[in-house]
Amino acid sequence: MSIQKVQNNKAWFMVLPVLILVAISAIIPLMTVVNYSVQDTFGGNEFFWVGTEWFQEVLASERFHNALLRTLVFSGLILAIEIPLGILIALAMPKRGWGVSVCLVLMALPLLIPWNVVGTIWQVFGRVDIGLLGHGLASLGIDYNYTQNNLDAWLTLILMDVWHWTSLVVLLCYSGLVSIPEVYYQAARIDGASRWAVFRFIQLPKIKRVLLIAVLLRFMDSFMIYTEPFVVTGGGPGNITSFLSIDLVQMAVGQFDLGPAAAMSLIYFLIILLICWVFYTVMTSYDNDEQSSGGGAQ
Amino acid sequence: MLELRNISFHQGDEIFLDDVSLLMERGELNILLGPTLSGKTTLMRIMAGLDKPNSGELLFDGVSVLGMPVQKRNVAMVYQQFINYPSLTVFENIASPLRVARVEQNQIGIQVAEVAELLQLTQMLDRMPDTLSGGQQQRVALARALVKKADLVLLDEPLANLDYKLREELRAELPALFAAMGAVLVYATTEPTEALVLGGNTVCLHEGRVEQFGPTLDLYRTPTGLRSAKIFSDPPLNSVEVECVAGQFIYAKSRQPLGIKIEQIPDGSYTLAVRPHHLSRKKEAGNEIEVEGNVSVTELTGSETFVHFSMEDSPWVALLHDVQDFAVASTIKFYLKPQHLFLFDSHGVLVEWQSEINN
């Protein structure tokens, strides 16, 4: 028993460098933000204590409410489109043969492009004067202009995100699907299961785990989206595509309201943490369930 | 010599091993016999150093090895799945433990050839593992364990994934191979027949507990408890609940007398058990006990007959050394010699007894 204890202590010692690294890279900057969020300054190096005033101001502000709502709607729409679409594409992909690598490369392509380049591509792509999409739609007689029309701006951003990120969902689901043994499909044919039943009772349960990861990644990413809308619409027209992240940067860098910006980023951070916690709970409850059966089969 | 002292292992509420103490000598084969989930694999993982027990001591040649990582112990393991390096030839597969141990090049050639000869792999040394049959692949895995000259060799159901006939062949070959190794050998299996053919010592495991440990044949012939008798029986052991009232045995269910009298046995509940091949259709000695049951199904193998029947509502099976068919639901009588009867008390402990038959 004593040997075990010594080894445990050694293990703590080993993770110390990581702890220091995390402290420098995450905890100390975070504390700086916390510091800003509870003080006010009139320039120079003079600060004075304001307590929770900035938090109250941010939470009460209409601007924050609207930005939060826009961000939530955006994330919801992204998930509602990308997850089913990703599953459908993954199901349609070939399981063997030369088609597999072709599909995989095609799927991986959008993921390789940097965020700001994606933004620039779509910014140009959607322009009515020179963009293929914008000009094409205009010549078909459709009144499309993402810089002036609210709906067009949203559609463009969503289309762009779907184009950029659905592949991720596809690849994750595909990896789950190909790991299902052939005998499951054979048994389903014997049992006379419909295509829907095969999906519902074999494929969906088997890809549930990767699907949860996909949902989590896509939610976090879309909830924090900044670069692409910044490049394409810059938050406009008006404030219509001004998501939390864009709003935050405007406040902090544009208006230099460091106090409210710090308070807002902390709230933003807490919202993400809360949602992560929800996902984590859902995932681990599923895992525990699995583990109790796994233990039985050992 | 490997010694386990009061090893216990649990995770949360689940107990995998409970107070296991065993002493295993070099050059001897030790068989872990028990159904799935009885703790065989857990015990092997602890012996190898892959898992740490919650309490207890593990000594190798008198030295505690509990804290020693698996890489430092000289252990070889063979699994149920045929695990070989797919990109290496059979020769390189067998040579791999020697390369790790930095054995000289010409020595490697000699040792691999030696082991390959023993396992009949000489013709296949240049081939890739996936071009071999299952039996040959498992031979390669065995050769790798053998060439390592490990102090402790663990074999976890190594023949389970092989065809019946191949299994039979390898079972017959293994004891000689093991004898040549000079290591502490531990072999896990779920099959009583396999344990009998391999010989050596057997540990009967049930729900993480050692039921009995000793020379394999002794264990088979005189189980000390009902559990080890059941584990070590294929076809399954026949048993029936009986009661002793004033030295007179009656069936617990029907309250009918058995027709045997046993001296100096306290009154109470007992379990009476007999192995299927000890039931006979003929009276030979004259002192046989008669049992009667209703046939549920007859299985014929061409040379033997398994008659499944219901005895006092317990499922019994008789193994007859010829081919006889019995109609379903017909009543059938069997005779068994008193010396083949096992009697267990209400705690499942074997009771020594002398019998007298009242006719």
Next chain:
Amino acid sequence: MASIQLQSLAHRYPSAPDYALRSMQQTWSDGGAYALLGPSGCGKTTLLNIISGLLKPSEGRVLFDDIDVTDLTTEQRNIAQVFQFPVVYDTMTVAENLAFPLHNRGIAKNEIEKRVADVLQMLDLQDRANDRARSLTADDKQKISLGRGLVRTDVQAILFDEPLTVIDPHLKWQLRTELKKIHQRFQHTMIYVTHDQTEALTFADQVIVMYEGAVVQIGTPQQLFETPEHTFVGRFIGSPGMNVLSCEVDASDAIFAGKRFPLSKTVDASASRFELGIRPEHIKLSAGDGMPLTVTALEDVGRHVIVRGEIEGTELSTLVKDGDTIPQNPHVSFDSAHVNLYADDYRVASGKGG
């Protein structure tokens, strides 16, 4: 239920150089219990998948009750099949798993309930009916797989692909006899694939022994035991298998170790190789009667002892019943009625009186 006919059936996997299944002509009767027995790679699973329609044969036809089903899908053939490894629908309960094949075929709810209850009873799973399938042990999962095959009463045939591989020995006995009982009760056409002779012989009325993609013998367990048509069958069936001993032939006598064994008929001596087949069960061990045996090893397997030995350098096995003793100076004599003579591996004659 249906009879099954295989007409000039053969199969070669695309890009494979050789046939996995060589041309065969078979008729299996309605309500029979058949076992396909052979070592791995002999083509038995390929044949099973062709019958169930999971695989389309490259040559030949499959007929159910004289109706050609070669081009029909598995669903259209109405077949039940149980696989080697358990297949359960994780998210469903045990009862829902069993109801699934019936549910898919639009069977009435009360009928489904009745049949599911029946199968739960048969497999001793009543207590677990409402448990999630994924929380079960491998044994219980395989029971569910079996149950999904047995729950349908209208199937043409039930096919089993080594269904007891992952099952513990004790439960194996229980499930095997349960299958046998079910067959006797419902008279389904059942086809059982296995490499385990005990499973094949105890389960089937007719055993089909396969070797390298071809059927080498079809017969009752007793026929396979007593008159194996090929030395492979003799060796493969029985534990230990038949002794196959090199011998000479002189008209209607086989000569082994200087001893003559009269045959049922005169044999044409043109074959390149003659062998005498005798089962260990048909060799008698005694103190001084017959050929002297040099014992090399004894294997006590509980119910009997396997005696391995040599006669004039030829290896031979025999059995001694539990409780009997092995004599000091052992001699063996063959039961001449149970001798078989093989010319180039095929049986050409039996012992006189046999």
